Amino acid sequence: MEIDEDISSIESIGVEDAECSFGDISRISGDNSIQSQNNSNQTSISTSADEITFDPTAFIEISDILGLVGKNWMIFRVSxxxxxxxxxxxxxxxxxxxxxxxxxxxxxxxxxxxxxxxxxxxxxxxxxxxxxxxxxxxxxxxxxxxxxxxxxxxxxxxxxxxxxxxxxxxxxxxxxxxxxxxxxxxxxxxxxxxxxxxVVRPYEFASYEFLWLIAISMGDAGQSYNETVLYHYLYNYEFSKCHTDIKFCIESEFLRSTLTKLSINRSNTEATSFHYSDLIKVQSEIEDHFKLSSGINASKLRLKAFEAPKVATINVSGKILIRSSTLMDLILKYLMELEHRK
Known part of the structure; x- marks a missing residue:
């Protein structure tokens, strides 16, 4: 059964900046464990590595999660x-x-x-x-x-x-x-x-939420690091009364070297915390790369959407398309933890 209308079109909606920490996103470096640290200046979502494992076969029997995979979804908040x-x-x-x-x-x-x-x-x-x-x-x-x-x-x-x-x-x-x-x-x-x-209202991702969703998605695509994976970043550029979209592509090899240079790509599972400040460093390196390769200062633009081909497409205006049951489960848990802490 197919839905009556395609809702995959991209819209540009502004969001406010905020800071948060979502425990460990060590899957970016190919580590399948989760560990978190509480910080007095940051909010952490605590999850023990002993409590959760990431075994894709464990999700095969969850028919409802599988039913969400591979479809365009708009996200709404509900009181x-x-x-x-x-x-x-x-x-x-x-x-x-x-x-x-x-x-x-x-x-x-x-x-x-x-x-x-x-x-x-x-x-x-x-x-x-x-x-x-x-x-x-x-x-x-x-x-x-x-x-x-x-x-x-x-x-x-x-x-x-x-x-x-x-x-x-x-x-x-x-x-x-x-x-x-x-x-x-x-x-x-x-x-x-x-x-x-x-009250039902559109779910607009704050900048910190959007960066975490990107990190989680790249972690899922990280299983393909032996091959080249191209990540797509869509920015919105506004001038006068007009605006246009600018699309950048970046190879997974560059991301891996960036993580190593910033000492984020840790192989020791006992020291795998990954906080919002790390995401800012990674994003800054990526945008510097865009500036050198294209001459465009992406840091002055508005990040609008992200795509890891064959894995995930995420829009800042609250639209997602996830092609992995494991990743869908992770993203939904992240969103629900955000709501649980409010």
Missing amino acids: PLWNLKFDKNYLASLSKHFTLSIKKNIATNIKSQKHDSNLQISGTLEVKEAYQECIALKIQVINTENDTLMYDGVLLKTPDYTTKKDKSNLLDMPVLLVQGSKPILTAVHNWLAESFDC
Whole structure:
């Protein structure tokens, strides 16, 4: 089943600077362990190397994670939902109400041939309670005439989700992954807001979040260091009332030499901390390389998107395309840890 509309277009959205540390990103140097350090000046996400290992075969049975791989997703933030129950009979009844609401919205607000007001559609809300999976609730709108997905949404749960669910009528599922056309997306999100007194808004990556996502993605591509991997950086250049995009490419061999020169590429698993200050150094070296090779000062531009071919594409405006179940799991855990600490 394919989604009704491609949402892979890139948009430029400004973000504010912030600093954070996401423990260890030692996978950049080919190390598959995770270790973190707490710092009084930086926020660290603590993870013991004994608790988590990165075995790609361990994710094969996680069908829901695999279902997210290889697709374009828009990311949204969601405030706690009021009085949503995970009872199957309740959700079945709610799905009927959801379907009627979307049909009514289409009939009154969507005036186009592509989204005819007489469309035969079905809306469903399905609970996901699999052990240790981050997916909590799936939301779909399907055109039953041709079995086409018009909207596909996945609400993710925080690490302490079970505890919060047992103690309050507020369900904290702060991250929503979405595929779908803008009119249907707006209709679904308006229904969520009206039904559960929540706020749904686009997830714009702060600069520190974006650099961490790049680092995690390069770590996954690091398995191909024996071959040349080209990383793509897309910058936005604004002048007067116009703007243009500038794309740079960099080889993995240069990145590896940069990590070695900055003493970041550590082979000792007992000393593999990697903090935001290290990311700044790496990014500075990369932008200096762009300046020498092209004559363009990339540090004066706005970093807009990053691509590790055949691995990941990440946009600062909250769009992702991940082609590895292991990497998808890592990125989702990172996003949920960020929400958990707020």
